[in-house]
Amino acid sequence: MIYKKRIVDGLLELKLESFGATLITGPKGCGKTTTGKQKAKSVVEFQDEDLRDNLLSVAQVQPSKLLIGEKPRLFDEWQDAPKIWGAIRKSIDDEQKNGLYILTGSTSQNVQTPHSGTLRISTMKMYPMSLYESEESNGTVSLSQLFNDPNSFDGCHSDLSIDKLIFAICRGGWPSAINNTTPIAQLQIAKDLFAQTCSVDISNIDGTKRNKLWTQNLIRSYARNLCTLSTLQTIFKDIQNCGISESSFWNYVEALEKLFIIEDVPAWNPAIRSKSAIRSKDKRNFIDPSIAVAALGLTPEYFNTDFKTLGFLFESLCIRDLRVYSSLQEGQVSYYHDRYDLEADAVLHLGDGRYALIEIKLGSNEIDAGAKHLCKIEELVRQYNEKEKQVPMRLPDLKIVLTGTEYGYKRPDGVFVIPIGCLKD
Incomplete structure (x- = not known):
């Protein structure tokens, strides 16, 4: 399916330029993961049932292993493996680079993390599509x-x-x-x-x-x-x-x-x-x-x-x-x-x-x-x-x-x- 360009695409680019990682928040079904995938060069999907058990095991024992891959690396449904947050935070401190990771996930689960991610992981809010994005406003x-x-x-x-x-x-x-x-x-x-x-x-x-x-x-x-x-x-x-x-x-x-x-x-x-x-x-x-x-x-x-x-x-x-x-x-x-x-x-x-x-x-x-x-x-x-x-x-x-x-x-x-x-x- 052809991706409909979102206005927030530009904001995600700015976040990736400015911070080590970006967390995309917003209501369920507004397109967070799809938008994140447009900028990601590699993806880890914890909801993939074929790989889920193995991914969660690695995330529990040695989460840093899941960070290996092309950057930006997207973690979808990251809240299923909350230790990944700390691993990402440490990776950003070690590498001192921006645009390394994107996190997306369901809003139906609230996760408490041991570290806030301040100055490392920036939060970006998404909304459902506007009339211009759904091509119902002519945008003149x-x-x-x-x-x-x-x-x-x-x-x-x-x-x-x-x-x-x-x-x-x-x-x-x-x-x-x-x-x-x-x-x-x-x-x-x-x-x-x-x-x-x-x-x-x-x-x-x-x-x-x-x-x-x-x-x-x-x-x-x-x-x-x-x-x-x-x-x-x-x-x-x-x-x-x-x-x-x-x-x-x-x-x-x-x-x-x-x-x-x-x-x-x-x-x-x-x-x-x-x-x-x-x-x-x-x-x-x-x-x-x-x-x-x-x-x-x-x-x-x-x-x-x-x-x-x-x-x-x-x-x-x-x-x-x-x-x-x-x-x-x-x-x-x-x-x-x-x-x-x-x-x-x-x-x-x-x-x-x-x-x-x-x-x-x-x-x-x-x-x-x-x-x-x-x-x-x-x-x-x-x-x-x-x-x-x-x-x-x-x-x-x-x-x-x-x-x-x-x-x-x-x-x-x-x-x-x-x-x-x-x-x-």
Whole structure:
């Protein structure tokens, strides 16, 4: 099967150039091993049943023997042989070279290592595929180019219809789903991921037996509260009638975070309002919107009559893609919301200090309101700078309304309207 290029490929190259080894983390099924193999010159697969017993025996007795081979050398499912971590760490110290090893493995097992690997083994996070990587966004608008030269933007046109967008949300960015040949087969992957998470992975992550029903209810409640500011206490109250205790609830949430199922969006707290005015709770989210669809048992056809739920799922998809597109620039996604209902659905900060205020609106009828919010936040920053001239805040480098519509353009107020079906890194 032909490898679909991933944006994180460039980040892996940088990690290999900078560190002795790279550990690729991320949710199950996002393509960690396949991506690692593109850069590796030799591979050790602990899940190969023909070789497994022998490999594990060597890893237990003399793990350094498994390091012999062309570099970079990839260890897949390395957590099955945890002593390999220490051997790799020592090898890096001895050889004083970079780009020697790549480690990948399942997120369903948490491994405690005797050494952290700091400055030797760097961690790199992968996400499911963005719309550009799955070839559903035409990529006519580069996020990095927009930051570097906003004046280069001359409008755009998306080929992604609303029906195709709905299907992409339901299917998710899982490579195995995208590679399946029929729509019904593509939709099965997220359903199976949800089922496996609840029945197997939630217990395997740390060897603690957990209740399948409690896990299902927790994820479903999270799905109902997707991209909202609902507190975890609210979600607990929603499911406590199933018999779960509060301490168990927090334990389950932590396990789902370790599995990269849950990935909330933190709040951005600039000094433009009083601390009591700005919301500081995390916004509830999954690593991929298809998890919410699978948990709620919905189909693409359902959204023909429920655009409100679709709007929350669309926001989740856009946040996923923004995280992927900004990964090479150390992008961090947060949100802004205050008690006056002034909001930015996403605030994208790059590693060099530049940032964009972003509203996410599925339909064209919400674009004006979203743009006004962004301009108002920018004005608040200006007003703050007038008062705090000694330590001014940076004005937003970009104001963007991300949409599910067809056409992109720049408004007279400086806000860029960009269809998600046009965006890339």
